[in-house]
Amino acid sequence: MNTPTQNFEQPTSFEFTPEVMDMAKAHIAKYPADRQASAVMPLLDLAQRQHDGWLPRAAMDYVADFLGMPRIEAYEVATFYTMYNLEPVGKHHVQVCTNLPCWLRGSDQIVEAAKRNLGVEMGETTDDGLFTLSSMECLGACVNAPMMQINDDYYEDLDETVTESILTELRHGQTPKTGSQIDRKSCEPIGGLTSLNSDAGGD
Ligand code: FES
Structure with a gap:
Protein backbone atom coordinates (compact mmCIF):
# COMPACT_ATOMS: atom_id res chain seq x y z
CA MET A 1 0.00 0.00 0.00
CA TYR A 81 8.08 2.35 4.45
CA THR A 82 5.08 0.12 3.83
CA MET A 83 3.74 0.95 7.32
CA TYR A 84 2.47 4.21 5.84
CA ASN A 85 -0.64 3.96 3.68
CA LEU A 86 -0.90 6.67 1.06
CA GLU A 87 -4.44 5.77 0.14
CA PRO A 88 -7.49 4.78 2.20
CA VAL A 89 -7.51 1.29 3.73
CA GLY A 90 -10.23 -0.79 5.33
CA LYS A 91 -10.84 -0.96 9.06
CA HIS A 92 -8.71 -4.12 9.14
CA HIS A 93 -5.56 -3.90 7.02
CA VAL A 94 -4.63 -7.52 6.32
CA GLN A 95 -0.96 -7.71 5.39
CA VAL A 96 0.18 -11.18 4.40
CA CYS A 97 3.93 -11.72 4.37
CA THR A 98 4.97 -13.33 1.08
CA ASN A 99 8.73 -13.03 1.51
CA LEU A 100 10.96 -16.10 1.14
CA PRO A 101 10.74 -17.78 4.59
CA CYS A 102 6.96 -17.31 4.69
CA TRP A 103 6.68 -18.48 1.08
CA LEU A 104 8.65 -21.63 1.88
CA ARG A 105 6.23 -22.26 4.75
CA GLY A 106 3.08 -21.85 2.63
CA SER A 107 2.28 -18.16 2.26
CA ASP A 108 0.75 -18.87 -1.18
CA GLN A 109 -1.98 -20.86 0.58
CA ILE A 110 -2.46 -18.10 3.16
CA VAL A 111 -2.90 -15.55 0.39
CA GLU A 112 -5.46 -17.77 -1.36
CA ALA A 113 -7.35 -18.34 1.90
CA ALA A 114 -7.50 -14.58 2.53
CA LYS A 115 -8.64 -13.83 -1.02
CA ARG A 116 -11.30 -16.52 -0.79
CA ASN A 117 -12.59 -15.36 2.59
CA LEU A 118 -12.58 -11.66 1.76
CA GLY A 119 -13.60 -11.92 -1.90
CA VAL A 120 -10.93 -9.44 -3.00
CA GLU A 121 -7.61 -9.52 -4.81
CA MET A 122 -4.32 -8.15 -3.49
CA GLY A 123 -4.44 -4.38 -3.03
CA GLU A 124 -8.23 -4.29 -2.94
CA THR A 125 -10.68 -3.26 -0.21
CA THR A 126 -13.94 -5.08 0.48
CA ASP A 127 -17.10 -3.24 -0.52
CA ASP A 128 -18.13 -2.84 3.13
CA GLY A 129 -14.83 -1.07 3.87
CA LEU A 130 -13.92 -3.62 6.54
CA PHE A 131 -10.83 -5.19 4.98
CA THR A 132 -7.93 -4.23 2.74
CA LEU A 133 -5.68 -7.08 1.58
CA SER A 134 -1.99 -6.39 0.98
CA SER A 135 1.14 -8.40 0.31
CA MET A 136 4.19 -7.51 2.39
CA GLU A 137 7.86 -8.35 2.39
CA CYS A 138 9.45 -9.64 5.58
CA LEU A 139 7.57 -8.45 8.66
CA GLY A 140 10.23 -9.78 11.01
CA ALA A 141 8.44 -12.86 12.35
CA CYS A 142 9.99 -15.41 9.98
CA VAL A 143 10.66 -17.84 12.80
CA ASN A 144 6.90 -18.37 13.16
CA ALA A 145 6.18 -18.34 9.42
CA PRO A 146 3.81 -18.11 7.68
CA MET A 147 2.33 -15.01 9.23
CA MET A 148 0.21 -11.95 8.60
CA GLN A 149 -0.16 -8.59 10.30
CA ILE A 150 -3.61 -7.05 10.78
CA ASN A 151 -3.38 -3.48 12.01
CA ASP A 152 -1.06 -3.66 15.05
CA ASP A 153 -1.36 -7.41 15.64
CA TYR A 154 0.67 -10.36 14.37
CA TYR A 155 -0.88 -13.76 13.60
CA GLU A 156 1.74 -16.48 13.22
CA ASP A 157 2.07 -20.20 12.41
CA LEU A 158 -0.91 -19.89 10.07
CA ASP A 159 -2.62 -22.41 7.88
CA GLU A 160 -5.58 -21.89 5.55
CA THR A 161 -8.23 -22.86 8.08
CA VAL A 162 -6.87 -20.62 10.83
CA THR A 163 -6.44 -17.72 8.42
CA GLU A 164 -10.07 -17.89 7.35
CA SER A 165 -11.21 -18.29 10.94
CA ILE A 166 -9.29 -15.14 12.03
CA LEU A 167 -10.81 -13.10 9.21
CA THR A 168 -14.30 -14.40 9.94
CA GLU A 169 -13.96 -13.52 13.62
CA LEU A 170 -12.90 -9.99 12.74
CA ARG A 171 -15.85 -9.67 10.36
CA HIS A 172 -18.15 -10.54 13.25
CA GLY A 173 -16.56 -7.99 15.55
CA GLN A 174 -14.73 -10.59 17.59
CA THR A 175 -11.12 -10.49 18.79
CA PRO A 176 -9.10 -13.41 17.42
CA LYS A 177 -6.14 -14.80 19.30
CA THR A 178 -2.90 -13.08 18.33
CA GLY A 179 0.62 -14.51 18.05
CA SER A 180 1.33 -18.16 17.36
CA GLN A 181 -1.77 -20.08 16.32
CA ILE A 182 -0.27 -23.41 17.36
CA ASP A 183 0.34 -22.29 20.93
CA ARG A 184 4.08 -22.32 20.83
CA LYS A 185 5.55 -19.94 23.35
CA SER A 186 7.08 -16.90 21.65
CA CYS A 187 9.47 -18.31 19.01
CA GLU A 188 10.59 -21.46 20.79
CA PRO A 189 11.20 -24.52 18.58
CA ILE A 190 7.96 -26.32 17.71
CA GLY A 191 9.27 -29.42 19.46
CA GLY A 192 10.09 -27.55 22.65
CA LEU A 193 13.35 -26.28 24.06
CA THR A 194 16.49 -28.14 22.99
CA SER A 195 19.00 -26.02 24.90
CA LEU A 196 19.13 -24.01 28.14
CA ASN A 197 16.80 -26.71 29.37
CA SER A 198 17.61 -28.45 32.67
CA ASP A 199 15.48 -31.46 31.62
CA ALA A 200 17.77 -31.93 28.62
CA GLY A 201 20.85 -31.90 30.84
CA GLY A 202 21.83 -28.29 30.05
CA ASP A 203 23.10 -25.77 32.57
S1 FES B 1 9.63 -13.73 5.68
FE1 FES B 1 7.65 -13.52 6.55
S2 FES B 1 8.07 -12.58 8.45
FE2 FES B 1 10.03 -12.72 7.55
Missing part, protein backbone atom coordinates in the same frame (compact mmCIF):
# COMPACT_ATOMS: atom_id res chain seq x y z
CA ASN A 2 2.88 2.38 -0.63
CA THR A 3 1.89 3.45 -4.13
CA PRO A 4 -0.38 6.48 -4.22
CA THR A 5 -3.31 6.52 -6.62
CA GLN A 6 -5.55 9.42 -7.50
CA ASN A 7 -9.04 7.87 -7.52
CA PHE A 8 -9.93 9.07 -4.03
CA GLU A 9 -10.28 12.44 -2.44
CA GLN A 10 -7.35 14.13 -0.71
CA PRO A 11 -8.35 16.43 2.15
CA THR A 12 -7.11 19.98 1.71
CA SER A 13 -5.98 20.42 5.31
CA PHE A 14 -4.84 18.48 8.34
CA GLU A 15 -3.84 19.25 11.90
CA PHE A 16 -3.24 17.24 15.03
CA THR A 17 -6.00 17.13 17.60
CA PRO A 18 -4.91 18.52 21.01
CA GLU A 19 -4.57 14.97 22.33
CA VAL A 20 -2.38 13.85 19.43
CA MET A 21 -0.39 17.07 19.67
CA ASP A 22 0.59 16.12 23.23
CA MET A 23 1.82 12.74 22.00
CA ALA A 24 3.73 14.41 19.15
CA LYS A 25 5.48 16.77 21.56
CA ALA A 26 6.44 13.84 23.77
CA HIS A 27 8.16 12.19 20.79
CA ILE A 28 9.96 15.38 19.82
CA ALA A 29 11.21 15.82 23.40
CA LYS A 30 13.26 12.61 23.02
CA TYR A 31 15.62 14.37 20.60
CA PRO A 32 18.00 17.37 20.91
CA ALA A 33 16.38 20.73 20.21
CA ASP A 34 17.87 21.10 16.75
CA ARG A 35 17.15 17.50 15.77
CA GLN A 36 13.35 17.47 15.95
CA ALA A 37 13.16 16.06 12.40
CA SER A 38 14.29 12.76 13.92
CA ALA A 39 10.72 12.38 15.16
CA VAL A 40 9.31 12.26 11.63
CA MET A 41 8.46 8.56 11.69
CA PRO A 42 6.40 8.50 14.91
CA LEU A 43 4.70 11.76 13.92
CA LEU A 44 3.71 10.39 10.52
CA ASP A 45 2.39 7.33 12.35
CA LEU A 46 0.36 9.53 14.71
CA ALA A 47 -1.04 11.44 11.73
CA GLN A 48 -2.00 8.19 10.00
CA ARG A 49 -3.74 6.84 13.11
CA GLN A 50 -5.66 10.08 13.50
CA HIS A 51 -6.72 9.95 9.86
CA ASP A 52 -8.45 6.53 9.68
CA GLY A 53 -5.29 4.59 8.91
CA TRP A 54 -3.94 6.47 5.92
CA LEU A 55 -1.71 9.46 5.29
CA PRO A 56 -3.06 12.16 3.00
CA ARG A 57 -0.62 14.58 1.45
CA ALA A 58 -1.93 17.35 3.71
CA ALA A 59 -0.88 15.31 6.75
CA MET A 60 2.63 14.77 5.38
CA ASP A 61 2.91 18.50 4.68
CA TYR A 62 1.65 19.30 8.18
CA VAL A 63 4.16 16.98 9.85
CA ALA A 64 7.04 18.31 7.73
CA ASP A 65 6.12 21.93 8.47
CA PHE A 66 5.66 21.15 12.14
CA LEU A 67 9.14 19.63 12.31
CA GLY A 68 10.71 22.38 10.21
CA MET A 69 11.94 19.98 7.54
CA PRO A 70 11.54 20.01 3.75
CA ARG A 71 8.23 18.44 2.73
CA ILE A 72 10.02 16.23 0.21
CA GLU A 73 11.85 14.53 3.08
CA ALA A 74 8.56 13.60 4.74
CA TYR A 75 7.33 12.22 1.39
CA GLU A 76 10.56 10.21 1.08
CA VAL A 77 9.97 8.56 4.46
CA ALA A 78 6.25 7.95 3.86
CA THR A 79 6.77 6.42 0.42
CA PHE A 80 9.67 4.20 1.52
Whole structure:
Protein backbone atom coordinates (compact mmCIF):
# COMPACT_ATOMS: atom_id res chain seq x y z
CA MET A 1 0.00 0.00 0.00
CA ASN A 2 2.88 2.38 -0.63
CA THR A 3 1.89 3.45 -4.13
CA PRO A 4 -0.38 6.48 -4.22
CA THR A 5 -3.31 6.52 -6.62
CA GLN A 6 -5.55 9.42 -7.50
CA ASN A 7 -9.04 7.87 -7.52
CA PHE A 8 -9.93 9.07 -4.03
CA GLU A 9 -10.28 12.44 -2.44
CA GLN A 10 -7.35 14.13 -0.71
CA PRO A 11 -8.35 16.43 2.15
CA THR A 12 -7.11 19.98 1.71
CA SER A 13 -5.98 20.42 5.31
CA PHE A 14 -4.84 18.48 8.34
CA GLU A 15 -3.84 19.25 11.90
CA PHE A 16 -3.24 17.24 15.03
CA THR A 17 -6.00 17.13 17.60
CA PRO A 18 -4.91 18.52 21.01
CA GLU A 19 -4.57 14.97 22.33
CA VAL A 20 -2.38 13.85 19.43
CA MET A 21 -0.39 17.07 19.67
CA ASP A 22 0.59 16.12 23.23
CA MET A 23 1.82 12.74 22.00
CA ALA A 24 3.73 14.41 19.15
CA LYS A 25 5.48 16.77 21.56
CA ALA A 26 6.44 13.84 23.77
CA HIS A 27 8.16 12.19 20.79
CA ILE A 28 9.96 15.38 19.82
CA ALA A 29 11.21 15.82 23.40
CA LYS A 30 13.26 12.61 23.02
CA TYR A 31 15.62 14.37 20.60
CA PRO A 32 18.00 17.37 20.91
CA ALA A 33 16.38 20.73 20.21
CA ASP A 34 17.87 21.10 16.75
CA ARG A 35 17.15 17.50 15.77
CA GLN A 36 13.35 17.47 15.95
CA ALA A 37 13.16 16.06 12.40
CA SER A 38 14.29 12.76 13.92
CA ALA A 39 10.72 12.38 15.16
CA VAL A 40 9.31 12.26 11.63
CA MET A 41 8.46 8.56 11.69
CA PRO A 42 6.40 8.50 14.91
CA LEU A 43 4.70 11.76 13.92
CA LEU A 44 3.71 10.39 10.52
CA ASP A 45 2.39 7.33 12.35
CA LEU A 46 0.36 9.53 14.71
CA ALA A 47 -1.04 11.44 11.73
CA GLN A 48 -2.00 8.19 10.00
CA ARG A 49 -3.74 6.84 13.11
CA GLN A 50 -5.66 10.08 13.50
CA HIS A 51 -6.72 9.95 9.86
CA ASP A 52 -8.45 6.53 9.68
CA GLY A 53 -5.29 4.59 8.91
CA TRP A 54 -3.94 6.47 5.92
CA LEU A 55 -1.71 9.46 5.29
CA PRO A 56 -3.06 12.16 3.00
CA ARG A 57 -0.62 14.58 1.45
CA ALA A 58 -1.93 17.35 3.71
CA ALA A 59 -0.88 15.31 6.75
CA MET A 60 2.63 14.77 5.38
CA ASP A 61 2.91 18.50 4.68
CA TYR A 62 1.65 19.30 8.18
CA VAL A 63 4.16 16.98 9.85
CA ALA A 64 7.04 18.31 7.73
CA ASP A 65 6.12 21.93 8.47
CA PHE A 66 5.66 21.15 12.14
CA LEU A 67 9.14 19.63 12.31
CA GLY A 68 10.71 22.38 10.21
CA MET A 69 11.94 19.98 7.54
CA PRO A 70 11.54 20.01 3.75
CA ARG A 71 8.23 18.44 2.73
CA ILE A 72 10.02 16.23 0.21
CA GLU A 73 11.85 14.53 3.08
CA ALA A 74 8.56 13.60 4.74
CA TYR A 75 7.33 12.22 1.39
CA GLU A 76 10.56 10.21 1.08
CA VAL A 77 9.97 8.56 4.46
CA ALA A 78 6.25 7.95 3.86
CA THR A 79 6.77 6.42 0.42
CA PHE A 80 9.67 4.20 1.52
CA TYR A 81 8.08 2.35 4.45
CA THR A 82 5.08 0.12 3.83
CA MET A 83 3.74 0.95 7.32
CA TYR A 84 2.47 4.21 5.84
CA ASN A 85 -0.64 3.96 3.68
CA LEU A 86 -0.90 6.67 1.06
CA GLU A 87 -4.44 5.77 0.14
CA PRO A 88 -7.49 4.78 2.20
CA VAL A 89 -7.51 1.29 3.73
CA GLY A 90 -10.23 -0.79 5.33
CA LYS A 91 -10.84 -0.96 9.06
CA HIS A 92 -8.71 -4.12 9.14
CA HIS A 93 -5.56 -3.90 7.02
CA VAL A 94 -4.63 -7.52 6.32
CA GLN A 95 -0.96 -7.71 5.39
CA VAL A 96 0.18 -11.18 4.40
CA CYS A 97 3.93 -11.72 4.37
CA THR A 98 4.97 -13.33 1.08
CA ASN A 99 8.73 -13.03 1.51
CA LEU A 100 10.96 -16.10 1.14
CA PRO A 101 10.74 -17.78 4.59
CA CYS A 102 6.96 -17.31 4.69
CA TRP A 103 6.68 -18.48 1.08
CA LEU A 104 8.65 -21.63 1.88
CA ARG A 105 6.23 -22.26 4.75
CA GLY A 106 3.08 -21.85 2.63
CA SER A 107 2.28 -18.16 2.26
CA ASP A 108 0.75 -18.87 -1.18
CA GLN A 109 -1.98 -20.86 0.58
CA ILE A 110 -2.46 -18.10 3.16
CA VAL A 111 -2.90 -15.55 0.39
CA GLU A 112 -5.46 -17.77 -1.36
CA ALA A 113 -7.35 -18.34 1.90
CA ALA A 114 -7.50 -14.58 2.53
CA LYS A 115 -8.64 -13.83 -1.02
CA ARG A 116 -11.30 -16.52 -0.79
CA ASN A 117 -12.59 -15.36 2.59
CA LEU A 118 -12.58 -11.66 1.76
CA GLY A 119 -13.60 -11.92 -1.90
CA VAL A 120 -10.93 -9.44 -3.00
CA GLU A 121 -7.61 -9.52 -4.81
CA MET A 122 -4.32 -8.15 -3.49
CA GLY A 123 -4.44 -4.38 -3.03
CA GLU A 124 -8.23 -4.29 -2.94
CA THR A 125 -10.68 -3.26 -0.21
CA THR A 126 -13.94 -5.08 0.48
CA ASP A 127 -17.10 -3.24 -0.52
CA ASP A 128 -18.13 -2.84 3.13
CA GLY A 129 -14.83 -1.07 3.87
CA LEU A 130 -13.92 -3.62 6.54
CA PHE A 131 -10.83 -5.19 4.98
CA THR A 132 -7.93 -4.23 2.74
CA LEU A 133 -5.68 -7.08 1.58
CA SER A 134 -1.99 -6.39 0.98
CA SER A 135 1.14 -8.40 0.31
CA MET A 136 4.19 -7.51 2.39
CA GLU A 137 7.86 -8.35 2.39
CA CYS A 138 9.45 -9.64 5.58
CA LEU A 139 7.57 -8.45 8.66
CA GLY A 140 10.23 -9.78 11.01
CA ALA A 141 8.44 -12.86 12.35
CA CYS A 142 9.99 -15.41 9.98
CA VAL A 143 10.66 -17.84 12.80
CA ASN A 144 6.90 -18.37 13.16
CA ALA A 145 6.18 -18.34 9.42
CA PRO A 146 3.81 -18.11 7.68
CA MET A 147 2.33 -15.01 9.23
CA MET A 148 0.21 -11.95 8.60
CA GLN A 149 -0.16 -8.59 10.30
CA ILE A 150 -3.61 -7.05 10.78
CA ASN A 151 -3.38 -3.48 12.01
CA ASP A 152 -1.06 -3.66 15.05
CA ASP A 153 -1.36 -7.41 15.64
CA TYR A 154 0.67 -10.36 14.37
CA TYR A 155 -0.88 -13.76 13.60
CA GLU A 156 1.74 -16.48 13.22
CA ASP A 157 2.07 -20.20 12.41
CA LEU A 158 -0.91 -19.89 10.07
CA ASP A 159 -2.62 -22.41 7.88
CA GLU A 160 -5.58 -21.89 5.55
CA THR A 161 -8.23 -22.86 8.08
CA VAL A 162 -6.87 -20.62 10.83
CA THR A 163 -6.44 -17.72 8.42
CA GLU A 164 -10.07 -17.89 7.35
CA SER A 165 -11.21 -18.29 10.94
CA ILE A 166 -9.29 -15.14 12.03
CA LEU A 167 -10.81 -13.10 9.21
CA THR A 168 -14.30 -14.40 9.94
CA GLU A 169 -13.96 -13.52 13.62
CA LEU A 170 -12.90 -9.99 12.74
CA ARG A 171 -15.85 -9.67 10.36
CA HIS A 172 -18.15 -10.54 13.25
CA GLY A 173 -16.56 -7.99 15.55
CA GLN A 174 -14.73 -10.59 17.59
CA THR A 175 -11.12 -10.49 18.79
CA PRO A 176 -9.10 -13.41 17.42
CA LYS A 177 -6.14 -14.80 19.30
CA THR A 178 -2.90 -13.08 18.33
CA GLY A 179 0.62 -14.51 18.05
CA SER A 180 1.33 -18.16 17.36
CA GLN A 181 -1.77 -20.08 16.32
CA ILE A 182 -0.27 -23.41 17.36
CA ASP A 183 0.34 -22.29 20.93
CA ARG A 184 4.08 -22.32 20.83
CA LYS A 185 5.55 -19.94 23.35
CA SER A 186 7.08 -16.90 21.65
CA CYS A 187 9.47 -18.31 19.01
CA GLU A 188 10.59 -21.46 20.79
CA PRO A 189 11.20 -24.52 18.58
CA ILE A 190 7.96 -26.32 17.71
CA GLY A 191 9.27 -29.42 19.46
CA GLY A 192 10.09 -27.55 22.65
CA LEU A 193 13.35 -26.28 24.06
CA THR A 194 16.49 -28.14 22.99
CA SER A 195 19.00 -26.02 24.90
CA LEU A 196 19.13 -24.01 28.14
CA ASN A 197 16.80 -26.71 29.37
CA SER A 198 17.61 -28.45 32.67
CA ASP A 199 15.48 -31.46 31.62
CA ALA A 200 17.77 -31.93 28.62
CA GLY A 201 20.85 -31.90 30.84
CA GLY A 202 21.83 -28.29 30.05
CA ASP A 203 23.10 -25.77 32.57
S1 FES B 1 9.63 -13.73 5.68
FE1 FES B 1 7.65 -13.52 6.55
S2 FES B 1 8.07 -12.58 8.45
FE2 FES B 1 10.03 -12.72 7.55
